[in-house]
Amino acid sequence: MPVKINLPQVGESVTEGIIGKWLKKVGDTVDRYEPLVEVTTDKVNMEFPSPYNGKLTALLVKEGDTVAMGAPIAEMETSEAVAEAQLSAYTPARQERATTPVGRTGVLLKDTRPVGPTGSGVETPVSESAVAVAPSVSAVTSAQMPSSPAPAVEAARGGQRYSPIVRSLAEQHGVDLAQVKGSGLDGRVTREDVARYVEQRAAALAKAPALAAPAGQAAGPDEEAVPLTPIRRIIAENMMKSATQIPQAWSALEVDVTSLVARRESAKDEFLGREGVPLTYLPFVMKAVAESLKENPRVNSTWGGDKVILKKRIHIGIAVATSQGLVVPVIHNTDSMSIAGLAKASNEIIQRARDGKLRLEDVHGGTFTLNNTGVLGSILTQPLINWPQAAILTTEAIVKRVMVLPGDAIAVRSMMYIGLTFDHRILDGADAGAFMNSVKRRLEAISKDTAIY
Template sequence: MLASEVGVDLAKVQGTGIGGRVTKKDVEQFAAAAKAAPPTKAPGATPATPAAPAEGDQVVQLTRVRRLIAENMVRSKTTIPHAWQTQEADMSGVVAHRNANKAAFQKQEGFSLTYLPYVMAATISALREHPEVNSTFNETELIIHRDINLGVSVGLEDTLVVPVVRRADGLSIAGLARAVNDLATRARNKQLKADDLSGGTFTVNNSGTFGTLFSYSVINPGQAGILTMEAIVERPMAVSGMIGIKPMMYLCFSFDHRVLDGLMAARFLTSCRKWLEAVTLDLPVY
């Protein structure tokens, strides 16, 4: 009875009584020793020892933005169970549409028409078809957002920011292009406001600009996924039993496995791919 009262496991007590039996005194001494002993730290609780620079190393202090990014990424990877899928999209229709419109677009808008607005439009269509992807996991509930506020990754010289295109589903290809150009220009000129960087419900990343083929992007906390468009590369593909050269692009999708299972993620990714592959010259720019 005494052992249970003081929280002692009798199996761990060395008995000093007749035949090795555990006495009341043994229990009291064991309990007192346990209280006096310093608490043991859980595995992994010991903080990592900071690295010491070697002779000739350069030490660069982190900027406030870089520290915030680091904290955000650690929070994402420690709280969100990431999963990943990819599909390959035939971009023939998108490439033809852009080539047919880029000169007139440049003349009217004053900046280039890129492939990013097309992928954003495909993402918006897929999010409307699969609204659970445009959501936030909230421990005991799932918040499915009405508005589609697309975050767009913008790489700067020494950092990366994700400004948000609000209510992106109400914009045309040209409207999406204008919004991205405006945010990217203000980001480079350090003119973004706090509101420009908050409220995103899903993110599109364009690392393919730098030639990447497969990216495992980290999900922004509060979102259910991030879609990365990779480089468009001409590859030989089988078409109706013949070999043809097609502009192909991988779509890589990192998603929160608490929100989406593999089937749901695949359906979303398939919707994105099918939208891109269905683009014809008739798609309105404005």
């Protein structure tokens, strides 16, 4: 049978050899171990002996050729069984057999018969024993593969588990990960998926017909096209939703805040010295609103299509004007805080809003919105509801006015309008009035004894 002769590995760091003189020529009969060819390497010079008895049929490389270790250099015709060659060559056929799964690892005792003088030996057919080696190799193969990320895969399958980078990107861009289609293992959302989603969302927002200029309309000669900032886009989107999806009604009434002004005057200097934050009217109003929401739970709700969904927690958002635009940070569980606590919490969150350092949780979860338009000098404002809430309350500028008191006495009082825009699907005018009167009653009941802490 014909066999190939390969250049053997000589020396551990040697990767190639230079073919010297061929000591045999094609047609020569060669004995095993007879020198065949001279090989020169960086490290050693040697005569390479023939591995077989046989006849040399072809020389595959010329004298002076540089040949990689293991490459074929000649062909021989031999009558020998070339078992040795098959053992030393790592042929694909052998590899295949090694990975063929075998159902058992040995020979069952009942399948053997006693051999040898003591009758204790186990005779196993040769072919069986060759196969029996295989499973241990395939077992090690699987053990050595790169550690499988199996536990994480399970988690991804089981629920919404996201990698750290995916979480932080989602937070950074305000992405609801449930909306993102995953391209990773078992549909896992990858970093690239989030990036793609953010890109597509921005592109879609830019194209949205309700928000963009009518198709074909470009800035004219005396006009300037100002590109939308991301926050402007989101405001626009929310306002469109509010204006188009909620039938809104509006109502206002007047509150006498003379005693509130007095209470704040008496406490503000000490409060600033002690707490380091100013005491404004906002925490007083927030507390009154939170309590009134408890008393009028339908105001703290959202429209659910075929039902009204009441919110058990009271999380009041505060509309804050920033250089970037309007943002509404939320003070969670507003009803559980004292006036001092609200002063500190609102001061901190408003500051963060103005510094552009709001976290995702700072703007999420609001159930009702408070809009202190009084700081703008406004005395009546008709705001749009912060979709999908049920109502929004404005507090207007506090102004001194000559008022007629019970008993027809005339006095100068500090007066403030409050206005409520409400979802007329959820609330009627009477509900809105009840809620506003609840706020009014609480604000007017504030006295010099009202606790700040």
